[in-house]
Structures are given as structure tokens and as C-alpha cells.
């Protein structure tokens with residue numbers, strides 16, 4: 385199946401500043417993809433190029449089968465876009481805002497009200513439909529923004545920082561809603577975020593975007609091995625007691641082609657190997673007469689990715705500040 389988003393060598397500079405540098409990315413239909421990066425990484429610029437709202441300097445963005453630069457109107461018709469700064473008419477109710485937006489999008493007049501009510505229910509705003517938008521909480525505003533996107537019945541929705549400013553419960557509920565839309569309606573979702581932990585809850589795949597470059601894409605295990613592959617696999621083995629001198633153990637395992645290093649502390653051994661060789665390590669230790677009490681393997685996960693790629697970025701808004 386053709387990818388719903390196909391970006392090839394997409395580049396964009398503002399003056400001498402390279403905002404997006406040779407971005408290559410394919411997103412399949414039905415996927416939830418998280419574009420993840422600190423502030424200023426180039427996420428919004430990439431999204432604007434996908435929507436044909438900013439022209440790339442070079443490269444191409446094919447979205448829903450259309451070239452976003454040459455055919456932005458077709459792309460706009462098929463894609464629902466929720467920007468990070470939502471604006472509503474505060475004196476109108478949520479439902480009136482939605483109806484107004486549906487009219488602006490040229491939806492068929494006869495079913496607009498009925499559709500708007502249905503979508504308000506879908507996003508969990510049925511009870512608040514007739515309240516002025518000025519009374520909506522941040523979480524309700526995000527849902528209303530999503531409703532404005534969904535009323536177009538898009539094939540693909542692009543959400544720029546949708547969890548920004550929501551409290552932890554609001555984040556959870558919003559992401560659950562996105563997930564249910566994917567599962568029940570087969571929607572494809574691209575969302576951008578600088579909140580690694582949020583994105584990981586719902587995304588099938590994520591892309592790590594830093595300084596205009598997409599460093600790695602994949603699910604968490606793939607990302608870990610792409611980003612930390614050269615770090616090796618760390619396996620911790622606790623023995624009931626050390627059966628022989630530690631140098632003897634080291635000598636045995638250093639003949640293994642996958643072996644990098646061995647550190648020990650009492651009966652705790654920490655192996656670093658190029659691959660996961662737990663069965664071989666256990667067999668080797670048993671041959672030396674050891675009894676094994678516990679085995680664990682360090683997984684390079686979100687926290688390590690976060691530390692390596694995000695924490696040094698001084699522009700990053702820490703999660704607790706924006707929640």
C-alpha cells in the first residue's frame with residue numbers, strides 16, 4: 385500500500401538557519417506516528433510543508449497522494465490539521481464554533497448541525513455543547529479543536545503539540561481518544577510533541593527529530609537499538625556465590641566473539657556484549673560451576689533516549705512546567 389505521507393529529502397532554511405534538513409519519512413495508513421523533538425527542532429516547519437502552507441527549498445512532500453507544494457488545496461481537503469495555538473470565538477458555544485468551522489470548510493449545509501452534534505459526542509463534549517467556548521478548560525478546547533478537524537472526515541489528521549498545557553489526566557484522556565479514533569475509524573494520525581512519555585503511550589512508531597534532522601524512527605526497541613546499538617547489551621547476572629577467581633571467568637568469556645567487558649561486584653556480574661547472548665552466558669557460568677540466582681537485562685528505553693537527545697536542549701519545556 386502507498387504511504388499516506390511520503391517525504392523525500394525535504395529541506396527548509398530560514399536565512400542561514402537550517403530548520404529542516406533532508407527529511408525522509410514514510411507513514412502508512414492507519415498508523416499513529418509521533419514526531420518527537422525539543423522546541424525548535426523543526427517539527428512545525430515539517431508539518432507546514434506537508435500541508436503546503438510553507439514551501440520547501442527542495443525535496444518533495446506527497447500527502448494522501450498529492451504533492452503538497454503543487455496541490456495544497458487537495459491536501460487541505462483530505463487532511464485535518466490541528467495547530468498548537470487553537471483559536472475559537474469565545475462568545476459562541478462549542479457547538480456553534482464547530483458549525484461555523486464546518487461551514488467555512490464548505491460542508492453540506494443540510495447535515496451540518498446533525499454532524500456537528502455527532503462529532504461533539506465523539507470527542508466527549510456532548511454535555512458542554514451549548515456552553516460558551518470561553519468557559520472551556522484547556523482539555524475541552526483541545527477536544528473542540530479535534531472536533532473541528534474530525535468534522536471534515538479527513539483521511540489523515542495532523543496534530544501539532546496536542547498535549548501541550550494539559551494536566552496528566554487530560555493528556556491521558558486525549559491520547560485515549562486519539563487511539564480509539566485510530567482503532568474504530570482507521571484514522572491515520574501524525575502528532576508532534578516534545579513529550580516523549582506522552583507520545584509513547586499511543587504511537588505505533590516515533591521519529592526522533594533534533595536540530596532539523598530525523599535521527600531515528602521506529603518503535604521503542606528499534607529506536608533503542610538504532611540510537612544505542614553501539615553501546616552494547618548490558619546483562620546483569622547474580623550468582624549465589626562466585627565459583628572461581630573473577631579473572632578465570634573473564635578469561636573464559638573474553639573468548640566469546642560478542643564479549644565487550646565484564647565488571648563484578650561480589651556475586652553480581654555485569655556483562656557488556658555486542659548482542660543479546662543470555663543463554664550463552666548462562667551456559668558458560670554453569671560450566672564454571674556457578675549457581676545463578678537472577679538475570680536481568682538493561683533496556684535502553686525512553687529515559688535514556690530522553691537524556692541523550694532532549695535534556696541538553698535548553699529550550700525544552702520540562703513536562704511538569706507545561707502540564
Ligand SMILES: Nc1ncnc2c1ncn2[C@@H]1O[C@H](COP(=O)(O)OP(=O)(O)OP(=O)(O)O)[C@@H](O)[C@H]1O
Pocket residue numbers: 398401403421422423424425426427428429430578
Ligand atoms: N517563519 C520563520 N522565520 C524564521 N525562523 C523560523 C520561522 N519558523 C521557524 N523558524 C525557526 O526554525 C526552527 C524550527 O522551528 P519549528 O517551529 O519548526 O520547530 P518546532 O520543532 O516545531 O518547535 P516548537 O515546538 O518550539 O514549535 C526554529 O529555530 C525556529 O526559530
